[in-house]
Amino acid sequence: MAENKNGINRRHFLRDGLWAACLTGLGGTAGFLSKKTNAQNTVWQIDPEICVACGNCATYCVQEESAVKCVHAYAVCGYCRICFGFFGPEPHDINEGAENQLCPTGAIKRTFVEDPYYQYTIDEPLCMGCGKCVKGCNTFGNGSLFLQVRHDRCLNCNECSIAAACPSGAFKRVPADKPYLLKRVDRA
Amino acid sequence: MIRFAYIIIGTAVLLLWFPQSGGPSGIASVPTVGERFPPPDFESGYELPSPTTPAPRQSVYEYVDTVVLFAALALSSYLVLRTRSRRAILALCVFSLFYFGFWRKGCVCPIGAIQNIALSIFDRDYAVPIAVMLFFLLPLVFTLFFGRTFCAAVCPLGAIQDLVVLRPVSVPEWLESGLRLFAYVYLAAAVMFAATGSAFIICRYDPFISFFHLSGSLNMLILGACFLFVGIFIGRPYCRFVCPYGVILRQLSRISKWQVAITPDECIKCRLCEDSCPFGAIRAPTADWPAYDYNKSKKRLAFLILLLPVLVLSCGWIGSRLRPVTSRVHATVRLADQIYLEETGQAEETTDASAAFRATGKEIKVLYAEVEDIQAGFGLGGWLSGGFVGLVIALKLIGLSCRRRRTDYEADRAGCLACGRCFEYCPKEHAKLKEAKQAIGES
Numbered sequence: 173m174a175e176n177k178n179g180i181n182r183r184h185f186l187r188d189g190l191w192a193a194c195l196t197g198l199g200g201t202a203g204f205l206s207k208k209t210n211a212q213n214t215v216w217q218i219d220p221e222i223c224v225a226c227g228n229c230a231t232y233c234v235q236e237e238s239a240v241k242c243v244h245a246y247a248v249c250g251y252c253r254i255c256f257g258f259f260g261p262e263p264h265d266i267n268e269g270a271e272n273q274l275c276p277t278g279a280i281k282r283t284f285v286e287d288p289y290y291q292y293t294i295d296e297p298l299c300m301g302c303g304k305c306v307k308g309c310n311t312f313g314n315g316s317l318f319l320q321v322r323h324d325r326c327l328n329c330n331e332c333s334i335a336a337a338c339p340s341g342a343f344k345r346v347p348a349d350k351p352y353l354l355k356r357v358d359r360a
Numbered sequence: 361m362i363r364f365a366y367i368i369i370g371t372a373v374l375l376l377w378f379p380q381s382g383g384p385s386g387i388a389s390v391p392t393v394g395e396r397f398p399p400p401d402f403e404s405g406y407e408l409p410s411p412t413t414p415a416p417r418q419s420v421y422e423y424v425d426t427v428v429l430f431a432a433l434a435l436s437s438y439l440v441l442r443t444r445s446r447r448a449i450l451a452l453c454v455f456s457l458f459y460f461g462f463w464r465k466g467c468v469c470p471i472g473a474i475q476n477i478a479l480s481i482f483d484r485d486y487a488v489p490i491a492v493m494l495f496f497l498l499p500l501v502f503t504l505f506f507g508r509t510f511c512a513a514v515c516p517l518g519a520i521q522d523l524v525v526l527r528p529v530s531v532p533e534w535l536e537s538g539l540r541l542f543a544y545v546y547l548a549a550a551v552m553f554a555a556t557g558s559a560f561i562i563c564r565y566d567p568f569i570s571f572f573h574l575s576g577s578l579n580m581l582i583l584g585a586c587f588l589f590v591g592i593f594i595g596r597p598y599c600r601f602v603c604p605y606g607v608i609l610r611q612l613s614r615i616s617k618w619q620v621a622i623t624p625d626e627c628i629k630c631r632l633c634e635d636s637c638p639f640g641a642i643r644a645p646t647a648d649w650p651a652y653d654y655n656k657s658k659k660r661l662a663f664l665i666l667l668l669p670v671l672v673l674s675c676g677w678i679g680s681r682l683r684p685v686t687s688r689v690h691a692t693v694r695l696a697d698q699i700y701l702e703e704t705g706q707a708e709e710t711t712d713a714s715a716a717f718r719a720t721g722k723e724i725k726v727l728y729a730e731v732e733d734i735q736a737g738f739g740l741g742g743w744l745s746g747g748f749v750g751l752v753i754a755l756k757l758i759g760l761s762c763r764r765r766r767t768d769y770e771a772d773r774a775g776c777l778a779c780g781r782c783f784e785y786c787p788k789e790h791a792k793l794k795e796a797k798q799a800i801g802e803s
């Protein structure tokens with residue numbers, strides 16, 4: 173009986189020791205990590221210089237309507253009369269008719285500014301982030317259309333499922349206070 | 361072909377319709393964007409609009425989540441250990457499923473947080489957000505005190521599976537233990553891939569995330585549906601055989617300060633609770649060990665302890681040998697492989713990744729050097745994670761040849777998910793409830 177009791181005591185002692193060690197370990201981890209933690213969070217963003225506008229952004233987002241949308245850098249735009257982001261490869265006519273447009277949802281608005289310039293504006297609620305216009309604009313135009321994760325919509329998933337599917341590795345984590353990687357030209 | 365036609369037509373249209381602005385000329389002014397058409401000088405006083413940049417959602421949510429997590433853990437522990445009410449535990453379970461699952465979309469969760477922690481330990485540039493750290497640590501601390509009360513009613517993945525346990529069948533202990541090895545391998549792999557910055561595989565293969573989002577790829581939906589279907593018969597399959605966080609909780613639960621007690625009183629060995637656990641976590645009392653068996657296992661134990669280092673080293677070696685396969689999970693390694701094939705003329709077509717890389721103008725040498733570092737990480741990671749798996753196998757074998765004496769029916773400290781189903785099977789519990797009712801009636 174006495175031996176049995178000793179055994180139990182020993183086991184309790186071991187268990188308590190281990191318990192204390194685990195708690196200290198967790199505390200240590202917390203300490204070590206909190207030295208590194210900053211209140212500064214990171215969010216996902218597309219590097220427009222790397223994106224090849226493959227179209228995955230429209231379908232791989234965990235949300236029904238992708239958090240990725242097209243953004244227009246007006247400062248880079250040539251305000252062309254014929255925009256290769258706006259018109260399909262063989263437009264029937266150079267006007268706003270739906271059959272002439274490249275965008276499958278008609279999300280780009282074309283408005284006359286002054287001869288011969290036109291402004292192109294993305295109607296974000298319509299855009300689904302397919303990147304068709306981006307491809308067109310990058311291939312033949314100035315590349316002023318590009319895709320960005322819109323942070324009013326993005327859930328900031330731990331692993332962005334578009335990032336996992338992106339063939340060019342354009343997704344990266346950026347600081348939450350500078351959440352966009354915009355294209356721009358610094359013009360005096 | 362189509363692309364080619366596109367270019368021809370495009371160029372033709374371009375030349376026909378755009379003589380005014382002088383054609384492609386001002387390329388020099390912008391380094392990265394090919395500025396084929398110089399931005400116009402407007403005469404009509406037109407103001408350039410600037411793109412909108414909506415701010416990220418408030419991180420306030422994260423702090424609210426942390427507070428809710430803490431409250432849910434505290435409540436769950438109280439319900440399991442004091443109230444002993446299955447119904448209340450179930451109610452909390454449903455709440456957690458809706459809050460952490462459907463409302464917060466199952467992200468961030470403690471299971472996935474393993475990866476953030478691993479990455480932040482190994483990557484100097486990655487700092488883990490404070491909320492994520494708390495999500496990782498709080499359930500561990502609670503488990504150290506109260507057993508797996510996180511699994512009982514707080515984890516949304518556990519909750520969704522708990523609701524479909526309808527016709528549980530029992531799984532033999534050896535099979536359960538063997539299948540659980542997968543969870544350890546998964547944990548080791550997840551830590552390795554996270555630490556090397558390759559991928560967050562726990563998030564990528566979370567079977568229930570598509571339910572929480574009510575959308576997602578078909579494959580993941582099917583996987584989730586399979587888990588739920590299997591879960592009708594085999595209680596909580598993800599928890600028992602896959603969950604990498606669960607295996608950490610198991611170990612902490614072994615030494616927790618308090619623990620689920622099947623009976624509120626003394627066990628009378630009526631065997632009524634024997635089959636009440638859908639997760640096979642109830643252990644029957646043991647008979648004394650026959651001396652012959654005892655001596656035999658003593659020898660086996662000595663042998664297994666000698667085997668331990670052998671297993672650790674050989675599994676570590678296998679892990680490091682797998683490097684060519686595992687390292688390809690890292691996008692940069694895949695890119696470098698492709699570039700190498702292109703440079704040596706073995707691949708004719710470029711891929712999106714290699715085209716994008718070449719467009720950045722980065723030097724190939726720099727890329728190769730980067731990949732060498734990553735590969736080294738995978739070599740070490742292979743040794744460590746392989747060694748870890750070897751250690752687990754060895755300890756499992758050792759565990760099999762040690763026998764603990766039990767005089768009562770007990771919940772297995774590691775495997776008990778604290779769901780509280782067994783409570784109502786105990787006649788002592790009923791006696792106690794009756795007493796309590798009477799006491800209330802009298803007063």
Ligand code: SF4
Pocket residue numbers: 218222223224225226227228229302303319334337338339340341342343
């Ligand atoms: S998946 Fe990547 S390459 Fe494709 S459109 Fe999105 S960011 Fe661009």
Ligand code: SF4
Pocket residue numbers: 241242274275276277278279280294298299300301302303304305306
């Ligand atoms: S073409 Fe695609 S990316 Fe461009 S505006 Fe339309 S929907 Fe958006």
Ligand code: SF4
Pocket residue numbers: 216232233234235238239240321325326327328329331332333334335
């Ligand atoms: S982080 Fe999530 S919500 Fe945001 S773009 Fe990626 S998949 Fe969509």
Ligand code: SF4
Pocket residue numbers: 471510511512515516517518519598599600603604605606607609
């Ligand atoms: S074992 Fe894992 S998935 Fe199951 S309840 Fe616990 S933490 Fe959640």
